[in-house]
Amino acid sequence: MNVSFRTASAPELMTALQDARRDTLALIEAFLAAGFGTGVQLAARPEFNPPLWELGHVAWFAEWYVLRDARSSDPTAAHRTSMLTKGDDWFDPNTVAHRMRWKLELPSAGALKTYCHEVLDRVLDKLSRAGGDDNSLYPYRLVLAYEDMRRELMLEQLQALGIALPPELPAQAIPNWAQGEIDFPGGTIQLGSAPDTGFVFDNEKWAHACRVPAFTIDSALVTNAQYAEFVADGGYQNPQFWSVNGRAWLMLQDRSAPRDWIRDGRHWLCDRFGRHIVLPGHEPVRHVGLYEAQAYCVWTGRRLPTEAEWEYAAMSGHPALRWGDLWEWTCSPFEPYPGFEPDAYREYSEPHFISHQSVRGASVMTRQRMRSLKFRRFCLPGRDNMFIGFRTCVL
Incomplete structure (x- = not known):
C-alpha cells in the first residue's frame, strides 16, 4: 500500500492492517530467535520496551480504540472489558509505568500471538462494516499509524542490540546523492x-x-x-x-x-x-x-x-x-x-x-x-x- 494511511479507504486499511501485523510478528520472531523476549535479559532502557510487552501492547491499543470504542486514552474511557483478563493491567501505558513493564509476568509468546490474531480478525470484521467517512475511519487509521510507528521503534531496538533484520524486512540502501x-x-x-x-x-x-x-x-x-x-x-x-x-x-x-x-x-x-x-x-x-x-x-x-x-x-x-x-x-x-x-x-x-x-x-x-x-x-x-x-x- 503506497497511498497515505491518512486518506486510506476501508479496503486499503484492511490490507495495510494485515501487512503491519505481519511485520510486527516478524520483528518479534527476530527478538525471540536472538534470546530476547520478556526483557529479563535486557537492562531497562527508557527508549525501549520488552519485546513481548510491545507485542501485547500493539494489539491492546487496537482493541482499546476500535473494539472497545474508547474515545480517549483515559483508563476509564473504554466501553467494554479487555479480551484478556489482565489486559489493562499489563498493557495500558497510563497505568503501567515503564520500569514496571520489565517486571511483569506476561503470557507466553504463543498466547500473545493468539491474542494478536484474534484482535486483528475482529478489527477487520468491524472495519468491513464501517462507514467510509473520515470520522468512521479515524480509529482504524490511528491504530495503523501506531503499529507502523511501533515497528520503527522495534527496528531501532534491533539495531541497538545488534540483532539481524528478519528476512521479510531487508535493509534499504541509501543512494549517493549530490551535495550542494x-x-x-x-x-x-x-x-x-x-x-x-x-x-x-x-x-x-x-x-x-x-x-x-x-x-x-x-x-x-x-x-x-x-x-x-x-x-x-x-x-x-x-x-x-x-x-x-x-x-x-x-x-x-x-x-x-x-x-x-x-x-x-x-x-x-x-x-x-x-x-x-x-x-x-x-x-x-x-x-x-x-x-x-x-x-x-x-x-x-x-x-x-x-x-x-x-x-x-x-x-x-x-x-x-x-x-x-x-x-x-x-x-x-x-x-x-x-x-x-x-x-x-x-x-x-x-x-x-x-x-x-x-x-x-x-x-x-x-x-x-x-x-x-x-x-x-x-x-x-x-x-x-x-x-x-x-x-x-x-x-
Missing part, C-alpha cells in the same frame, strides 16, 4: 495540516501562517565522510564546539565518534544490525543525537534548520532537495501550534512539549504510507539510537 546548497527567498507558508485532509495528528493542528526569512540549506544530509572530518579534527575532544548540555551529555557517554562507529586502525567501520561493514562515506551520518549535530554545526559555522525552514524547503518541491533517507534534527523545540488540543490519544504529544526537540522527515525504515511533509516526530536531545541524521543551514 539551495537558496530560498523566504516568505509566508502554512505551517501544519489543514482540516478536511484525512487523518491529522493533534500536534499538526492546525495550519497557520508562518513567516520564514530568506535562508540557505543543504540539499542533502551531512554524510559520514563529512562528519569524519569533524571527528578527525578533534570534534569530540574540543569543548568549544559543544553546548553546556552537550558537554554534560558527552561526559556521560565517553564517546569520540557516533555510537555505531568502530575504529579499525586508521579507518572506520560501522554497525548495521550486528554486522560490521566499512563505513559508507557517501551515506548520511546516522545515530547521532542533537548535541552531536549541534557541535558539528558550530565546527562548520552553520546551524540546524528551524522546523519552519525545514517544512518550507520540503514543501517547495525543489528538485535538488532530498529528504526521507533519515529523520532530521531541527533547532526548534517541540511546541504546540496555536490552539492545540489533545486528540483521543491524549499522551501522544502534550507530555513532550518543550522537553523534546522537533524532528522532521522520515527514514529508510519508515513505511511509505507514513511519510508526510507535515509529520512531526519529537525526541529527547540525547537520543541517538534512531535512524536520524541532519542537514545544515545558514541565513
